[in-house]
Amino acid sequence: MLAIYDVDGNELGSVPLTEKQQAVLDAGGSIDVLYHTPQLMHAALGTRNGSFSLHQDGDRLVTSTPAAVKDYTQLRAAVATLKARENS
Amino acid sequence: MPNVPVAWGEWRPDVATLDTQFANDVENVFPGSNSYLPVPSLAPFSDAVVPPPPSTERIVGLFSARSTTGEWKVYAGTPTKLFTWTMLAGWSELGSGYHVPEGELWSFAQFGKWVVAVQIGDLPVRADVDAGGTFATFGAPIAHNVRTIGDFLILGGLASNRRKIMWSAINDITGWTIGLNLCDEQEMPDGGPVMGLAGDKVGFIVQDRAVSLLQFLPGDITFIFSISKIVYDRGSVSEYGFTSIGDNLYLLCEDGFYAVSQGNLTPIGHEKVNDWFLANSDPGRRNVIQAITAVKPYIFWAYHSSPGTPVGYYDSVILFNWTNGRWARMKVNAQMWATVATVNLDLDTTGSEPGDALLDSTARSLDSFAYMGGRPRVAAVDPAGYLVDLTGPNLQATLESGEAHLSPGTRAMVGDVYPLADGVDGVIYDGFRERLQDDVQWTQAFPIEITGSAAVYNSARLHRFRHIIPRDTKWTHAQGVVVDAQQDGTVA
Numbered sequence: 001m002l003a004i005y006d007v008d009g010n011e012l013g014s015v016p017l018t019e020k021q022q023a024v025l026d027a028g029g030s031i032d033v034l035y036h037t038p039q040l041m042h043a044a045l046g047t048r049n050g051s052f053s054l055h056q057d058g059d060r061l062v063t064s065t066p067a068a069v070k071d072y073t074q075l076r077a078a079v080a081t082l083k084a085r086e087n088s
Numbered sequence: 089m090p091n092v093p094v095a096w097g098e099w100r101p102d103v104a105t106l107d108t109q110f111a112n113d114v115e116n117v118f119p120g121s122n123s124y125l126p127v128p129s130l131a132p133f134s135d136a137v138v139p140p141p142p143s144t145e146r147i148v149g150l151f152s153a154r155s156t157t158g159e160w161k162v163y164a165g166t167p168t169k170l171f172t173w174t175m176l177a178g179w180s181e182l183g184s185g186y187h188v189p190e191g192e193l194w195s196f197a198q199f200g201k202w203v204v205a206v207q208i209g210d211l212p213v214r215a216d217v218d219a220g221g222t223f224a225t226f227g228a229p230i231a232h233n234v235r236t237i238g239d240f241l242i243l244g245g246l247a248s249n250r251r252k253i254m255w256s257a258i259n260d261i262t263g264w265t266i267g268l269n270l271c272d273e274q275e276m277p278d279g280g281p282v283m284g285l286a287g288d289k290v291g292f293i294v295q296d297r298a299v300s301l302l303q304f305l306p307g308d309i310t311f312i313f314s315i316s317k318i319v320y321d322r323g324s325v326s327e328y329g330f331t332s333i334g335d336n337l338y339l340l341c342e343d344g345f346y347a348v349s350q351g352n353l354t355p356i357g358h359e360k361v362n363d364w365f366l367a368n369s370d371p372g373r374r375n376v377i378q379a380i381t382a383v384k385p386y387i388f389w390a391y392h393s394s395p396g397t398p399v400g401y402y403d404s405v406i407l408f409n410w411t412n413g414r415w416a417r418m419k420v421n422a423q424m425w426a427t428v429a430t431v432n433l434d435l436d437t438t439g440s441e442p443g444d445a446l447l448d449s450t451a452r453s454l455d456s457f458a459y460m461g462g463r464p465r466v467a468a469v470d471p472a473g474y475l476v477d478l479t480g481p482n483l484q485a486t487l488e489s490g491e492a493h494l495s496p497g498t499r500a501m502v503g504d505v506y507p508l509a510d511g512v513d514g515v516i517y518d519g520f521r522e523r524l525q526d527d528v529q530w531t532q533a534f535p536i537e538i539t540g541s542a543a544v545y546n547s548a549r550l551h552r553f554r555h556i557i558p559r560d561t562k563w564t565h566a567q568g569v570v571v572d573a574q575q576d577g578t579v580a
Contacts, residue, residue, distance in 0.1 A: 018269070019226075019262040034258075036309045038266045039274055049309040079267060 004054065006066040013073030015054075015061075030055035035072045038079060045078050091506075092494050094553055095568035096124055096487045099415050101364035105490030106524070112490055112552060116483040118386065118407065119414035123565035124487060126557075127418055130470055131480030136178030137473030138164050138171055145169070146400045147469040149194025150426035153203040153217045160429040161217055163203060164469060165194040170205055170213070170223050173475060183223035186210050191375055193328055193424075195233035195284065199241045199261050202226075206234040208247060214261070227264045229254060233327055235285035238304045242285050244293070245327070246273070250281035253293060255313070270312050276300070279317070283324045286332035292348065294330050294339060295323045299348055318351045331379040331387060333410065338387050340377055345389075345408065356408065361415045365406060370395045378402065380425045382466045385411040388418075390425050401471045418483070422468035428477070429464035481560040491519070491528075491552040494573040499549045501576035504541035505534070507555050508570065511563030515556050520548035528552070547576045 001014040021031045036049035052068035054061050063069050097109035099119065105112055117124035139145050149165030162173040167188040171179045187209035188194060195206045198217065205223060206212040211230055213223035231254070232245030240255040254273040257263025263271050276282060279298025286292040291302035291313075299319035305311055322341040324330045330339035337348040344362025347354045357365065369377070370392040380388040386409055390402035397403045402425070405418040467477040494500035505516045515533035533556070534542035553569050 016265050016268070018257060018260050020260045021263075034269050034309060036267055036270070036272070036312075039272050039311065042310075047310045075267070 002061050004061045004063055004069050006069075007062060007064060009060075010066075012063065012066055012069040013076070015072070025054070025056040025061070028056070033072075035075060037075060041079060041082055044082055045075070048075055090573060092492075092571045092573050093508075093568060094489045094492060094571055095122075096489060096555075096566060097568075098360075099417075100360045102359050102362060106550075107492055108490050110490050111488060113486060113488040113554075114416045115486040116418050116420075117416050117485050117487065117566065118384075119409045119412070119416040120565070121412050121414075123567045124416065124485070125565060126482040126485060126561075126563055127420075128478045129480035129483050129559070130420060130422065130468060130476035130478060132470070132474040132476050133479075134173065134175070134178065134475040136173070138173065138179045138469060138475070139166050139169060139473065140171075140179050140181075143169075147423040147473070148188050148192070149196060149205065149207075150424040150428065150467075150469055151194075151196035151203065151205075152426065152428040152464070153196075153198040154429075155218045156201055157218075160464075161203070162428055162475065163196065163205070163215075164424070164475075165205060165207075170194075170215075172215075172220075182215055182221075183213060186213075192232070193376060193378075195327070197234040197236045197241065199236045202261060204228075204234050204241060204261065206231055206243065208232045208245070212243070226262050228256070228261070229264065232282070233284040235291070237285060237288055237291040237302065240270075240304070242291070242302075244282040244285050249275060251276045251279070251295070253282055253285070270309065272312055274313070274315060279320075279323060283327045284330065286330055286337050287335060288332075290335045292330075292332060292337045294337070296325075297321055297323045299323060299337065299339070299353075301351065319348060319353050322346065322353065325374045326377040326379075327375070329374075329377040329379050329389065331381045333381055333387075336410075338379065338408070338410070340374075340379070340389060347410075356413060357415070360413075361406065365391075368393055369404075370397065378425055380466060381427060383427065383464055385409055388425060388466060390422065393419075398471075420468075420483070421471050422476070423471060423473075425466065425468045427464050428467035428475075482557075482562065484559040485557040485566065486554065487557075487566055488519075488554040489552050489568065491550050493549065494551055494571060495575045499547050499576040500551060500573045501547040502544050502551055503572035503574070504539070505544050505553060505572070506541040506570040507536060507566070508568050509555065509557065509563055509566035511557045511561040511566070513558050513561045516542035516544060516569065517554040517556070518544045518546045519552040519554065520546055520550060522549050524550070530554075541572075 003014045034051045050068045052065040096111045099114045100110040116127045145166035151163045170183040188207045197204045201218045202214045204214045211225045212228040214226045215223045230247035231243035239259045241261045242255045246252040252275045257269035257271040280296030283294045293300040300317045303314045324339045345357030373392045378390045393404040401423045407416045470476045518531045519528045
């Protein structure tokens with residue numbers, strides 16, 4: 001999991017990157033991350049989806065769409081909470 | 089004397105064949121539209137065995153993948169190791185320490201430059217087809233099987249829940265975080281364990297007791313795939329017993345063979361071979377029956393013919409010609425079957441390829457698969473561990489007609505029997521009886537003489553004929569026999 005920052009340096013959340021995404025970032029490119037509510041959680045969490053872009057700035061992952069990252073971060077937290085409840 | 093044509097008709101052992109055009113038995117032949125064709129024997133195209141000695145493990149996986157430059161690579165697996173094969177180096181180990189459970193096989197798929205190998209005993213692994221290198225894990229969860237469908241690598245029968253499938257991030261097989269980049273999972277509410285996936289543009293989720301269609305929904309981030317069940321109460325008995333050709337699925341269910349096309353379930357073995365197959369296959373090992381799509385319009389189902397056959401290999405194959413709906417069978421021993429292609433061996437080089445330094449070597453014939461690189465065909469690993477394909481001398485073929493009253497109401501004296509086959513060799517048997525209540529008796533083998541006929545000279549009310557074409561005979565078509573038969577009095 002790598003931390004994501006906005007252009008002002010505020011930490012917004014974190015995201016796991018795949019090998020392919022990391023290679024694009026390492027090459028100086030930017031990536032688009034798509035997110036959605038897992039299908040088996042639609043009933044509990046509703047259906048949300050969106051996307052945000054990331055690029056590497058030094059050793060930091062930076063986004064120019066912080067609102068989407070925040071939405072994604074909230075969704076991931078809700079997913080984690082639901083999973084923990086299911087496993088308990 | 090009247091000549092009665094007796095055709096080797098469609099092989100339908102499940103129906104009564106008395107006075108019909110159906111054949112009683114056809115072994116080691118391909119089913120054509122109006123004839124049967126020879127089946128070549130398995131011939132090695134590699135001098136190296138897999139697994140390399142001293143290992144004696146059996147082969148439980150065989151696959152070929154294609155590099156970015158179009159070169160074919162062959163992969164094989166034992167319960168503990170994975171190998172790749174090249175003409176130059178033979179078999180090389182690419183991974184070890186695996187735990188394929190008894191009754192399970194490796195499931196392979198290619199995604200871009202990666203070949204992916206999956207089985208329920210360990211985490212899925214991948215290797216680079218282009219660059220070579222060993223197999224390594226890549227973040228995917230443990231599952232029973234794998235399939236590439238569109239831009240996704242899909243795992244079926246997850247270890248956490250066998251009714252689940254899970255697909256990777258789009259175009260990225262290292263993305264396995266659900267909810268990110270279209271990666272997600274779906275649980276089948278019923279239908280039993282997911283046995284595997286098939287198809288491509290239209291995917292099939294094949295379960296123990298159901299089949300569902302899987303279609304990608306471009307632009308739909310909420311659902312990603314549309315999943316709709318199209319077959320209820322029937323599914324595949326084996327994780328490896330189904331295959332797809334185009335948008336059609338062919339599978340072996342508990343009660344026999346079916347095809348699924350455009351959402352419709354069509355019985356392809358009912359009143360043909362289903363009952364015969366269920367009576368002549370080992371029910372305890374139907375879970376490892378393997379379906380292979382041939383390059384020609386045939387589907388092979390490799391199986392064990394009885395509980396008494398050896399554990400280490402399949403001893404039989406039932407063949408389906410999907411263009412004409414006809415069946416036949418083969419008696420061939422093989423550890424694993426697959427559609428395989430390989431790089432070609434250069435005929436005119438004096439390079440380092442083994443077996444090629446001398447063009448006049450008898451190591452392999454000039455029409456060997458080894459010299460026809462890039463041509464996919466049905467191949468296997470034989471019980472000795474050699475990579476083989478169907479290019480050897482023709483197998484011994486057996487063709488048996490249905491039973492007939494050649495002279496209705498009376499006995500029929502059969503004189504000469506003239507086989508409609510272009511093989512130069514062979515023998516004819518006459519199976520005869522006076523009443524349907526009697527057991528069939530078989531005459532001695534009558535050789536085909538210089539006249540092209542076998543002099544049978546046997547009288548009975550009911551006759552059936554068997555033509556055996558010996559191994560190594562060169563022939564192209566067998567259509568039936570013409571029987572010289574005449575009325576020969578009444579039975580009583």
